[in-house]
Amino acid sequence: MAEVDNTALLQFLLRTGDNTLILGHRVSEWCGHAPILEEDIALANTALDLIGQTQLWLGYAAEVQGMGKSADDLAFLRDVWDFRNVLLVELPNGDFGQTLMRQFLFDAWHSIMLPRLAKGTDERVREIAQKAVKEVSYHVERSADTVVGLGDGTEESHARMQAALDYLYPYVGELFESDEVDAAMVDAGIAPDPASLRDEYDALVGRVMEKATLTVPDGSFAHKGGRTGRMHTEHLGHLVSSMQWLQRAYPGSEW
Amino acid sequence: MYAQMIKTARPGIKSREEMTDQEREFQDKIDNDIKIEPRDWMPEDYRKTLIRQIGQHAHSEVVGQLPEGNWITRAPTLERKAILLAKVQDEAGHGLYLYSAAETLGVTRDDLVERLHEGRMKYSSIFNYPTLNWADIGAVGWLVDGAAIINQVALQRTSYGPYSRAMVRICKEESFHARQGYHAIMKMAFGTPAQKKMAQDALNRLWFPSLMMFGPSDKDSVHSEQSMAWKIKVKTNDELRQQFVDQTVPQIEYLGLDLPDPGITWNEEREHYDFTDPDWNEFFDVLKGNGPCNTDRMRDRKAAWDDGQWVRDGLLAHARKKAAARVAAE
Ligand SMILES: [Fe+2]
Ligand SMILES: [Fe+2]
Ligand SMILES: [Fe+2]
Numbered sequence: 112m113a114e115v116d117n118t119a120l121l122q123f124l125l126r127t128g129d130n131t132l133i134l135g136h137r138v139s140e141w142c143g144h145a146p147i148l149e150e151d152i153a154l155a156n157t158a159l160d161l162i163g164q165t166q167l168w169l170g171y172a173a174e175v176q177g178m179g180k181s182a183d184d185l186a187f188l189r190d191v192w193d194f195r196n197v198l199l200v201e202l203p204n205g206d207f208g209q210t211l212m213r214q215f216l217f218d219a220w221h222s223i224m225l226p227r228l229a230k231g232t233d234e235r236v237r238e239i240a241q242k243a244v245k246e247v248s249y250h251v252e253r254s255a256d257t258v259v260g261l262g263d264g265t266e267e268s269h270a271r272m273q274a275a276l277d278y279l280y281p282y283v284g285e286l287f288e289s290d291e292v293d294a295a296m297v298d299a300g301i302a303p304d305p306a307s308l309r310d311e312y313d314a315l316v317g318r319v320m321e322k323a324t325l326t327v328p329d330g331s332f333a334h335k336g337g338r339t340g341r342m343h344t345e346h347l348g349h350l351v352s353s354m355q356w357l358q359r360a361y362p363g364s365e366w
Numbered sequence: 367m368y369a370q371m372i373k374t375a376r377p378g379i380k381s382r383e384e385m386t387d388q389e390r391e392f393q394d395k396i397d398n399d400i401k402i403e404p405r406d407w408m409p410e411d412y413r414k415t416l417i418r419q420i421g422q423h424a425h426s427e428v429v430g431q432l433p434e435g436n437w438i439t440r441a442p443t444l445e446r447k448a449i450l451l452a453k454v455q456d457e458a459g460h461g462l463y464l465y466s467a468a469e470t471l472g473v474t475r476d477d478l479v480e481r482l483h484e485g486r487m488k489y490s491s492i493f494n495y496p497t498l499n500w501a502d503i504g505a506v507g508w509l510v511d512g513a514a515i516i517n518q519v520a521l522q523r524t525s526y527g528p529y530s531r532a533m534v535r536i537c538k539e540e541s542f543h544a545r546q547g548y549h550a551i552m553k554m555a556f557g558t559p560a561q562k563k564m565a566q567d568a569l570n571r572l573w574f575p576s577l578m579m580f581g582p583s584d585k586d587s588v589h590s591e592q593s594m595a596w597k598i599k600v601k602t603n604d605e606l607r608q609q610f611v612d613q614t615v616p617q618i619e620y621l622g623l624d625l626p627d628p629g630i631t632w633n634e635e636r637e638h639y640d641f642t643d644p645d646w647n648e649f650f651d652v653l654k655g656n657g658p659c660n661t662d663r664m665r666d667r668k669a670a671w672d673d674g675q676w677v678r679d680g681l682l683a684h685a686r687k688k689a690a691a692r693v694a695a696e
Contacts, residue, residue, distance in 0.1 A: 260684040264679065
């Protein structure tokens with residue numbers, strides 16, 4: 112196994128931690144506005160798990176960075192161009208169907224990726240992944256059930272879920288992009304090549320969409336630019352400006 | 367506590383002579399601290415009063431998500447965001463638990479929610495006040511959950527079994543919220559001058575609304591007497607309010623914040639703090655729907671419910687299809 116290059120490891124950790132940070136933030140926007148009380152509880156719980164995972168991923172990222180920063184510094188004091196999450200997770204919530212469809216498309220990938228990380232060569236990554244994998248196996252079960260229930264529900268719920276899938280699907284491909292950071296992770300035995308997970312993902316998503324009576328769009332076009340930081344969507348800036356406001360307005364305070 | 371001004375059918379209480387045998391037997395049970403359970407006989411007015419009280423309490427937990435949720439996306443650290451998410455999740459859970467307790471009295475959750483949305487039921491006046499700076503989140507935990515606990519600890523002894531048990535469970539979590547809230551505001555009070563200013567602002571704004579949570583003075587609460595006799599209420603509004611003031615003033619002093627009411631002074635003779643009564647006209651205005659946030663809160667809740675109709679319909683339709691498929695397979 113190759114010794115891991117810290118720059119690559121940092122990028123990998125930011126990608127992983129920014130995904131959970133931004134998605135957790137998005138999901139938390141639902142607070143008090145869900146269609147039914149049980150969903151308020153479930154959404155808060157999902158957001159809470161994701162923010163908890165973020166603390167661990169970004170905490171480790173800050174250590175690897177070695178500049179004396181904390182997970183909070185990384186979350187609250189980087190500008191948009193330094194975020195490394197996939198575009199999928201920064202897209203707006205839309206209606207409840209779109210939120211749950213996005214959740215499922217992410218959970219499905221997360222549930223396939225984490226068990227690999229949990230068996231990798233980096234002890235810290237392994238520990239964090241082992242903790243997260245339990246939470247995420249519950250998330251994917253739940254989001255899959257909801258996608259199936261709403262896809263195969265009424266005519267209206269079906270139409271809304273199909274529209275959500277059509278809108279979100281072009282953002283799925285970015286999850287399976289590979290670049291030199293991923294190659295370094297593969298060489299070091301820390302993480303698998305994302306591209307190698309695609310078949311398993313397609314099979315899982317295919318099974319769920321079939322039960323949901325939804326059609327996976329054809330076409331392999333993928334919007335990307337989030338995980339490399341080359342180009343985020345316009346949406347991320349607004350998310351970041353409310354998320355970071357207190358830290359920016361009152362620098363150096365302890366909260 | 368989130369129950370204020372709960373109406374009974376009439377002011378005052380029936381004398382023993384006025385009671386039927388059944389009513390006398392019921393009152394004896396209560397007087398002997400025997401819990402009333404869902405299948406026991408109970409006077410219709412006892413049942414209705416409890417539905418109002420537990421329902422209002424449940425609605426308060428649910429609407430109470432909104433002022434706190436207002437800061438979830440702006441929480442200043444990951445830890446604070448996680449703590450707040452966990453708290454709001456607990457509050458929603460309390461709502462669920464209380465709706466279930468109310469359902470044991472023969473009413474459905476959907477029916478209670480409908481009554482809320484039509485303005486036929488209320489929720490605690492406190493949630494019609496805005497959360498304007500981050501210290502409000504600490505202050506809500508400290509003062510609002512703190513006030514709720516005082517009332518709810520008393521209600522653990524309430525006569526209706528399911529309500530009493532719900533209170534025992536909920537109180538544990540509320541105490542945790544109050545401690546976390548106090549810790550959050552402590553950080554602010556001992557922080558930078560700007561943070562201390564936020565803490566003071568939060569305290570000044572939320573102090574009187576917190577006192578109002580206990581409801582009007584006993585002499586003005588015409589329905590209290592029957593509720594006390596039935597042990598639906600266990601202590602008077604004024605007793606609870608005094609307890610809250612007595613416990614909170616030393617905490618304010620510890621934080622080094624200015625007292626939010628110049629009328630707060632230690633009364634040697636009573637061995638309690640004196641304090642200024644909240645403005646009850648404001649309280650009644652809030653109850654009538656004229657609080658700073660009533661309109662927005664109800665609009666948010668109704669929109670959540672209406673926008674979610676297709677989701678509930680969809681999931682129900684799917685559940686029916688699945689059940690039908692199961693029957694067909696058998
Ligand atoms: Fe609560
Ligand atoms: Fe509460
Ligand atoms: Fe609470």
